Structures are given as C-alpha cells and as structure tokens.
Amino acid sequence: MRETLDNVFKKYQKKFTIILLPVLVVAGVISVYTLMQPTTITNQVDNNVSHFQTSYDYKATITPNILYPTGGTIEVGDTMYKKITNAIPFTINSTINSENEVIAKGTHEFQLLIKAGDLWEKSFPLAEKQSFAKKGTAISIIDKSFKIDIEKVKTFILKVEEETGIRTEEYTIEIVPNIQGTIISGGIEKDIKMEDKLIFQYFYEEIKLATEKKFISTIPFTTTEISKNMFTFFGSELPLTPVRIISSVFSLLFILVIIYMNKNFWANRKKNVQSLAEKINKKYGKRMISVSQKVETSQKSIILLNSFKAIIQIADAKELPIFYYNMHLDESKLYFIIDGNYMYQYEINEIELARSRSRSRVKNNKNEAESDPAYALD
Known part of the structure; x- marks a missing residue:
C-alpha cells in the first residue's frame, strides 16, 4: 500500500x-x-426610548411708554429694556415622551440665582421641593408659571453694590431647575437629572436671553442579546x-x-x-581506501575534478590509490588522490545528482553505465 x-x-x-x-x-x-472572529456577537436591542424635554416661555411686563402706551404683559424677543421692564413672567414645561409606557418618579424644585460673575451669587427659592410619580407614554413632570420681579432684582443689586462697594458691568439672572428621579421601563431603571438653566444677561440698560429655551435629552432602554456569529460563504450563512x-x-x-x-x-x-x-563503490571498491576523517588540506593545492572518470585516469597514470570519504552531514561523497603537495578530488553532491537525473531522463533506453559520464569507464 x-x-x-x-x-x-x-x-x-x-x-x-x-x-x-x-x-x-x-x-x-x-x-x-x-x-x-468571536464565536458570539453581543447586540444592544432598543426596547424603548424616552425623550426628556424641558421648554421655557417668557414675556415682559412693562410700564406704559411711547412704544407701548398701554404697557402690560407683551411678547418680546431676546432683548428687553430695563428702564421700562418691571417683571419677566415665564412658564416651564417638562415632559417625558416614550414609545412604550414608563413609570417616572422623583422630585423637583426651582431657584432664582443672581450672579455677579465670579464675585458673588445669591439664590432665591421659586418653588419648594415637590415629589412626583406618574405612569404613561406622555408624562407631564412640570407645568408651572413663575415671575422674575425685575424691580426687586434692581433693588437687591444696588444694595449689594452700596454695602460692599463691589460693582461689575454684567450680572446674570438664572432660572435653575433641579429635577431628579428615575424612569422605569420593562424592569430597567434609569436615572433622570435635569439642570438646564434659563439664563438672562443683566446689563446696565438691557436684559438679554443667553441660552436656548428648549432642552431635550434621550434616555434609551436597551437589553443585551448574545447570538452565534455566522460565516458568510458565497451568500450562505454558516455557523462560525x-x-x-x-x-x-x-x-x-x-x-x-x-x-x-x-x-x-x-x-x-x-x-x-x-x-x-554505490555504483562507483561496487565497480571500483577494490581500488579505493576508505578514510574516517577528512585529510588536512591547508598545506596542499586542491585540484577539483568534474567527473569520477578523471579520478580513474589520474590514479592509473600516477599509479596512486584512490581515497574515499563519506561526509555524513550533507550525505556527499568525496573521492580524492594525494600526490605530494597536490590533492585531486571529486565530490558527488546534489548538483551532480541533478545533472545525473536530467541525463537519465533523456537517455532512458541506454545502458546505465553509458548514461552518466560521472562514473563512465571508457
């Protein structure tokens, strides 16, 4: 076999x-x-998505003036004028909208914060802390109205400047909500925390809006799914x-x-x-002397021969013995003749083998002794 x-x-x-x-x-x-590749794939699956939105809407209560003869509460843009503005009424609306039903619970409170840059700040409560607990897909957390009394703000700032001697060109008035709680969906609980402020810059003559009026944050509810990884081979999916x-x-x-x-x-x-x-040894073994180690050649002139026939010719002409040495490391065979300070040698190695094999392919029908001149007698 x-x-x-x-x-x-x-x-x-x-x-x-x-x-x-x-x-x-x-x-x-x-x-x-x-x-x-990993044998499994971990995927995050969105089971529900909640959007937490807080929006502010404000107006200005003004005294009668040449522009607004009747005064009252009017719609304004981002800039209000201190000299004719008495108050800024505003409403805050905070909601949670979800694809699927959720439970929201927590607390909320509001403060009015007056700041003089990095010099000082003072907070005033607008509403005490209250708790909430609601359920649904559209939950209203806060829907309240407040008012910033500009006259009181002016009076407070002037008093601070008078008593401390600290004065700055720009103050800020901030509406600071503090909503904290959790949202639960499908057994998954996420924290909610909202501190998006409504900020006005308070200059000598103007009051300007310094922030956005609407804030939105997304709260995803995801679960982890582990599936087997697949190997795609010519359009077919195979287990990895x-x-x-x-x-x-x-x-x-x-x-x-x-x-x-x-x-x-x-x-x-x-x-x-x-x-x-073997063929060389078989034919000329009686004429060769095997040696167990390589002869010292430092003091001799080495003459390389390209065929064993040349070794035979020189040995016959000079009536000298042929020595044989087997180089075990590379399986090469060395044949040599020593004539005084001269050493004639022929080596069978892989190159000679390749030459021999090439000739043997061409001369398959000839006698083996005639096919390779490396060991031909005549």
Missing part, C-alpha cells in the same frame, strides 16, 4: 501540488479569519464554529500531504545520491 501511494504521489506530484496549494491557501485564509474546525482540519491535512510529498521527493534525491555512490 505504501509503495502504491509513493508511486501515485511520484507520478502526479506536480498536478497534486498545483491543486493542493490554492486549496490550502483558501482553507488557511478561512481558518485564520474564523479563528480571529463548524467552519473554523473544518477549515483548520483541512489546512492541517493539506500541509501534512504536502510535507509527505516533499518527504518522498527528498528521499528519492537521497536515494539517487546513494545509488550513484
């Missing part, structure tokens, strides 16, 4: 190599790729683990086959080298 396999591999070695190498590359690439095992096994199998083929190839080369040496 072994001889049959060897013969098959020897006969179709080139075809096997051409077929196996691309398959090995493909299997190896798939194996490496699948080994680098079996693909990884099969491609790895095939890669290893193809590597072993290629190694086996090369092993036979080198064994054949070694066999051919040995058979050439």
Whole structure:
C-alpha cells in the first residue's frame, strides 16, 4: 500500500501540488479569519426610548411708554429694556415622551440665582421641593408659571453694590431647575437629572436671553442579546464554529500531504545520491581506501575534478590509490588522490545528482553505465 501511494504521489506530484496549494491557501485564509472572529456577537436591542424635554416661555411686563402706551404683559424677543421692564413672567414645561409606557418618579424644585460673575451669587427659592410619580407614554413632570420681579432684582443689586462697594458691568439672572428621579421601563431603571438653566444677561440698560429655551435629552432602554456569529460563504450563512474546525482540519491535512510529498521527493534525491555512490563503490571498491576523517588540506593545492572518470585516469597514470570519504552531514561523497603537495578530488553532491537525473531522463533506453559520464569507464 505504501509503495502504491509513493508511486501515485511520484507520478502526479506536480498536478497534486498545483491543486493542493490554492486549496490550502483558501482553507488557511478561512481558518485564520474564523479563528480571529468571536464565536458570539453581543447586540444592544432598543426596547424603548424616552425623550426628556424641558421648554421655557417668557414675556415682559412693562410700564406704559411711547412704544407701548398701554404697557402690560407683551411678547418680546431676546432683548428687553430695563428702564421700562418691571417683571419677566415665564412658564416651564417638562415632559417625558416614550414609545412604550414608563413609570417616572422623583422630585423637583426651582431657584432664582443672581450672579455677579465670579464675585458673588445669591439664590432665591421659586418653588419648594415637590415629589412626583406618574405612569404613561406622555408624562407631564412640570407645568408651572413663575415671575422674575425685575424691580426687586434692581433693588437687591444696588444694595449689594452700596454695602460692599463691589460693582461689575454684567450680572446674570438664572432660572435653575433641579429635577431628579428615575424612569422605569420593562424592569430597567434609569436615572433622570435635569439642570438646564434659563439664563438672562443683566446689563446696565438691557436684559438679554443667553441660552436656548428648549432642552431635550434621550434616555434609551436597551437589553443585551448574545447570538452565534455566522460565516458568510458565497451568500450562505454558516455557523462560525463548524467552519473554523473544518477549515483548520483541512489546512492541517493539506500541509501534512504536502510535507509527505516533499518527504518522498527528498528521499528519492537521497536515494539517487546513494545509488550513484554505490555504483562507483561496487565497480571500483577494490581500488579505493576508505578514510574516517577528512585529510588536512591547508598545506596542499586542491585540484577539483568534474567527473569520477578523471579520478580513474589520474590514479592509473600516477599509479596512486584512490581515497574515499563519506561526509555524513550533507550525505556527499568525496573521492580524492594525494600526490605530494597536490590533492585531486571529486565530490558527488546534489548538483551532480541533478545533472545525473536530467541525463537519465533523456537517455532512458541506454545502458546505465553509458548514461552518466560521472562514473563512465571508457
């Protein structure tokens, strides 16, 4: 059976190599790729999304003037004039809108904060802390109206400047909400915290809006799903683990086959080298002397010969013995003649073997002694 396999591999070695190498590359690439991929994929699934929105709406209460003879509370833009503005009434509306029903609970409170840059600040409560607990897809957390008394603000700032001597060109008036609580959806609980301020810049003659009037934040409710990773092959999705095992096994199998083929190839080369040496030893063994170590050549002139026939000719002409040395490390065979300070040598190596094999293919029908001049007698 072994001889049959060897013969098959020897006969179709080139075809096997051409077929196996691309398959090995493909299997190896798939194996490496699948080994680098996780066997499972973690996905975040959005079960529900809540939007927490807070909006402010303000107007100005003014005294009668040439522009507004009747005065009263009017719609204004981002700029108000201190001289004719008595108060800024405003409403705050805070809601939670969700795709699915949620439970919201917590507390809220509001403060009015007057600041003089980094010099000082003073807070005044607008509403005491209150709790809430509501359920639904559209929940109103706050819907309240407040008023900033500009006359009181002016009076307070003037008093601070008078008593402390601290004065700045710009003050700010801030509406500071403090909403804290939780939202529960599908058993998942998320914290909510809102501190989006409505800020006005308080100049000598003007009051200007310094922030947006609407604030929105998103609170997602997600769960983690773990699924098996798939390998896509020509449009088909295959489980990653079996693909990884099969491609790895095939890669290893193809590597072993290629190694086996090369092993036979080198064994054949070694066999051919040995058979050439055996033929020489068989024919001229009685004329050769085997030595166990290489002769010291530092004091001799070495003449390299390109055929064993030249060794025979020189030995016959000078009536000298032929020495034989087996170089075990590379399986080369060295034949040499010593003539005083001269050393004539011929070596059978892989290059000579390749030459011998090439000639043997061309001269298959000739006598083996005639096919290779490396050991021809005549």
